[in-house]
Amino acid sequence: MRLEYTERQNKFRTEIREWLAANVPKQTLQSFDTEEGFRQHREWEHKLNSGRWSAVTWPEHLGGRGVDLIEWLIFEEEYWRAGAPLRVNQNGIFLLAPTLMEYGTEEQKKRFLPRMAAGDDIWAQGWSEPGAGSDMAAIRCKAIRDGDHYVINGQKTWSTRAVWADWLFGLFRSDPDSVRHHGLTFVLLPLNLPGITIRPIKQLNGLPGFAEIFFDNVRVPVENRMGEEGQGWNVAMATAGFERGLMLRSPGRFQQTAKSLVDLYKAEEKNVDDCSLRDAVVKSWMDAEAYTLATYATAGRLRRGEHIGPEASTNKIFWSELDLSMHETAMRLLGPRAELMGGAPDAGNIGHWLEGFLFAQAGPIYAGSNEIQRNIIAERMLGLPR
């Protein structure tokens, strides 16, 4: 056991810290779920990429720095510490890219990854359908082979960032006679193809953070398929594994929230006569630390060549509940001011807590609901009968 950073890791931290200090926009960007905000965030991705910071774990020839997972965690810590903008391309960089690295052809990697790193292509996800939410194997949206194309017909929904994104990755039924997780194919497609209709869906905050997508005879070249035809489920599961496992929510995010919560508590303590709040703040710090430690431990295991197994599902539950409880604590600390919208003239600088509180509500639902995660833990980690 060695719980210290190496010289090289410390140097890496200093380098990213200095770059961020010089480059993070002083003014908070608008939400990337607005058209202008999306543009601003794309510009920020260009900037990050100009310093070769947008995808540090990728090999150098694809736009990364070839660093390992510990350095990625360090990068993330510094990123959150600096209050840098949210990653508009996180679907691409953190979810699709690891899958592309594993299942994509060399040609696909060269075609998609550098543009992804640069923010030239922003990616949306196409998993859920009206009849396929937690039960993803119930997917019905078809991609039927016609010569050197797939013809796509059907509907996707809850597609995050799809309103302004350039590309979509998702799972489609390529064998119309197949059932469940057989006969599915993983396809990448640009969202400006003829036959695609995107209908924005407003989220709790009133902004169109996701969308419905309708496909009407949309033709996608076969070379946009990832993995073999009919093998899409396995490819998608790899993505889901990364999503639950490590890359979707790095600990820096929650540590930054916990730290802000400590500051909020110190500022508000005298105004709030509720002795349970100190405990809640202590618990936030503890759980953010626990999540960090567990993530470092997992990164260490992966670096030794081990794999993330079903215990990844414990991560998803832990961080989503942590995020909820931290924001609930903040709302309780803010008391009657907590409901004030960010732009309210007398609110002061507290709007990010309400935004975070709303977003935290979604945590136990997306990326596989926490009920599904508990089933996975019980069946695959604890060995309980189906």
Added chain:
Amino acid sequence: MDFAFKDEHIAFSDSIRKFLMVEAAPEWLREIWETETGRSRELRGKLAEQGLTALSVPEEFGGIGAGDLEWVLIHQELGYYAIPDSLIDTAYLATYLLNRLPADAALKKTWLPKIADGSARIAVGHPVNPMVADAQNADLILMWHDDEVHALAKDQVKLSFNPSIDMSRRLYKVTWTPSEATRICPARLGKQLWDGVLDRAALAGAAQLVGLTQRMLDLGIDYSATRKQFGKPIGSFQAVKHHLADVAVKAEFAKPVLYRAAYATEREQARRGVYVSHAKLAAGEAAWLGARKSMQVHGAMGYTWETDLQMFMKRAWALDAAWGDRAFHKKRIADFILADGARLGPGETFA
């Protein structure tokens, strides 16, 4: 950055696990519970044969000289098997104290070899606990008094037995009078030693609680896979699955916290106390949830004396507040995170 334990530490704790699995069956532990002393010479002898009593004793006194990281794996096994013995008080805590007395202290030469060979039992009394565990069985009692360390023989104290819900714990109120003759260490050195004892005791408690959580989870899994209702094993029902999954989540996230605390303790890092308190709280919470959920899964069987689950639940309930209750440990963390200039947030976890 690496949480992996040394191969030889893992091999040793594996061998202890296998040994305890065979030698410390619940039926035998129940028999020991029923005895007047609550302790078994035979069990202690077996633990000594495995080298457990000698772990912390330096080599020059016949021991192995192991550190806190090696111990933390062993403590988990002792928790998993709910071993009814004063092994930890004697071989970990008292040995820590004796090891740090001045080199010429006669007490060291007398007691460390006896600890190593398993022939001595030593009890440790600290004001954070209202009672002293195993004082009646002890050959020597080390007591706190205004940060001084005092060593007492049994005829220098008055003991009154206070039964615990956990029958493997033998708790005594100790009445005694400090004197020059009993004092073995002055307060200026003693303060530091007692801090070290408290953190190690809480660390050992946290590790046992993690082991206990795993045991209660395993018992719940076994029961829910075999017990049938509505024609199916109850473990196939989601409501039951989710109870056990919740325990698995808590256990999974208590472990790295425990290991960091052990690491900080072995290295005497400045944040040792905060990290130990974190581990104790995380482990206590996991163990209490484990007890609650495993009992729920066991149904009425979980409420009986016959079902083994009770042995582990009771240990979990008791250890949660031993060597610092939750209020004590939360306060230590609150004092740390709320201090002016506290270094918190991303990048400060291993600072």
